[in-house]
Amino acid sequence: MKALTVTDVAAFELQEIAKPSPKKGEVLIKVAYVGVCGSDLPRYFDGGVHQFPQVLGHEFSGIVVETGDAVDLAKGTRVAVAPLVPCNECEQCRSGHPQLCLHYSFIGSRQQGAMAEYVIAPAENCLVVPKTLDLKIAATIEPLTVAIHGVERIRTKAGDKAVVLGAGTIGLMTVLALRARGVGEIIVVDLNEQKLKLAQKIGADLVVNPLKTNLDTYFEEHGLGTIVFETAGNHITQVQAVKYAARKAKVVFVGTSTHPVQFEAEEFELILRRELELTGSWMSYSAPFPGFEWHAALNYLAKGEIDTRPLITGIYSLEDQALPFEKMREKNSKEVKVLYEIGGEEQ
Structure with a gap:
């Protein structure tokens, strides 16, 4: 064969x-x-x-x-x-x-x-x-199924504001799974404009390109996520997953890391100050x-x-x-x- x-x-x-x-x-x-x-x-x-x-x-x-x-x-x-x-x-x-x-x-x-x-x-x-x-x-x-497993690692509720970091295959599948799950608002962050347009086409409410928009300013104005999904496996977005999570938010790490992840002390302290719930999702x-x-x-x-x-x-x-x-x-x-x-x- x-x-x-x-x-x-x-x-x-x-x-x-x-x-x-x-x-x-x-x-x-x-x-x-x-x-x-x-x-x-x-x-x-x-x-x-x-x-x-x-x-x-x-x-x-x-x-x-x-x-x-x-x-x-x-x-x-x-x-x-x-x-x-x-x-x-x-x-x-x-x-x-x-x-x-x-x-x-x-x-x-x-x-x-x-x-x-x-x-x-x-x-x-x-x-x-x-x-x-x-x-x-x-x-x-x-x-x-990888996206569904990630979504089901946490308890979601109607009206949740979801932030999806990464618009690759798993990020976009996560958008589909979240929309089927019935969350409130979905925000997708990525550097690729074509993939952001696709994210909107399949159900994202808002898309953000960090090359065009300052993320700190954006989330300060639009509000932080009550549920956050890191799907890119990037050392930068893995820190952002914590930064852009609201108080008592849930953060799911789906992407596989390929570089050391470095938190500034005040960034890591957000896990404590906001009482974040962090979890990994594997397969x-x-x-x-x-x-x-x-x-x-x-x-x-x-x-x-x-x-x-x-x-x-x-x-x-x-x-x-x-x-x-x-x-x-x-x-x-x-x-x-x-x-x-x-x-x-x-x-």
């Missing part, structure tokens, strides 16, 4: 590799669409994989074409797949926190991913996609596995209560190899969610 494989730092090869066979409890999926996640960029550009060669791809949809023993899914079932493979043995798994598994595997980083014609997945990881939902949209379920799973986040995301999309189509900014083929990665890495890139179309809708 055809697979796009990372063979070295910033090196892709479109290879012919053996098609895998499902074991007990597993299914073989013919991949329809697979998304490129921001976490895939360092896996490719920096060689951040556990070993070479590695097939990336953990946001995907497809059709079951073969099943192992002890599997209820029928051949021909349309599925979206949760990529985490928890050990189900450690204390975190046994206490209902698979996202904190101590010995997990992960489709697309620790085992073969979906940037290939076929991929293996545990049957319990598969969500049945109704025929009314395009497989293209089903491939966006995974990043939507998108809960018990029973894969979690309510996955069923909620599928339900939102199937019912049309959330529409991720505006976030899909590019569709490529495996023959394009690194092109979507390069597009995503461009300065002021307009790309949000890019997909490889492999089997597509008609298979």
Whole structure:
């Protein structure tokens, strides 16, 4: 089968590799669409994989074409797949926190991913996609679950003023999740004007570009957030998440940090003076596995209560190899969610 494989730092090869066979409890999926996640960029550009060669791809949809023993899914079932493979043995798994598994595997980083014609997945990881939902949209379920998990880390209430720092894929998915959740006002902060326009299109009430507007002045005039979501993983926005949180506000850190985060003493003291509630959000799973986040995301999309189509900014083929990665890495890139179309809708 055809697979796009990372063979070295910033090196892709479109290879012919053996098609895998499902074991007990597993299914073989013919991949329809697979998304490129921001976490895939360092896996490719920096060689951040556990070993070479590695097939990336953990946001995907497809059709079951073969099943192992002890599997209820029928051949021909349309599925979206949760990529985490928890050990189900450690204390975190046994206490209902698979996202904190101590010995997990992960489709697309620790085992073969979906940037290939076929991929293996545990049957319990598969969500049945109704025929009314395009497989293209089903491939966006995974990043939507990350946003839902972040929103559900805190208790929201009607009328909350939400500040979302970062208008990348997860930031925009957070806007969609917050709007579906029914909060009052959503303010999005980002440096990219195109992404801010997209944020408004999908439900943000206000958008702010720090290159054009002083944020301290803006929030002094418009009021601080009662709930704040840091989705950029930037050392600057991680400090801003505290600065622009109101008294008794809740702050959720979703973005993965890549630089040291430095607070001035008076900035850190805001956590105390305002009695802020800070929490982290890691991946998108809960018990029973894969979690309510996955069923909620599928339900939102199937019912049309959330529409991720505006976030899909590019569709490529495996023959394009690194092109979507390069597009995503461009300065002021307009790309949000890019997909490889492999089997597509008609298979």
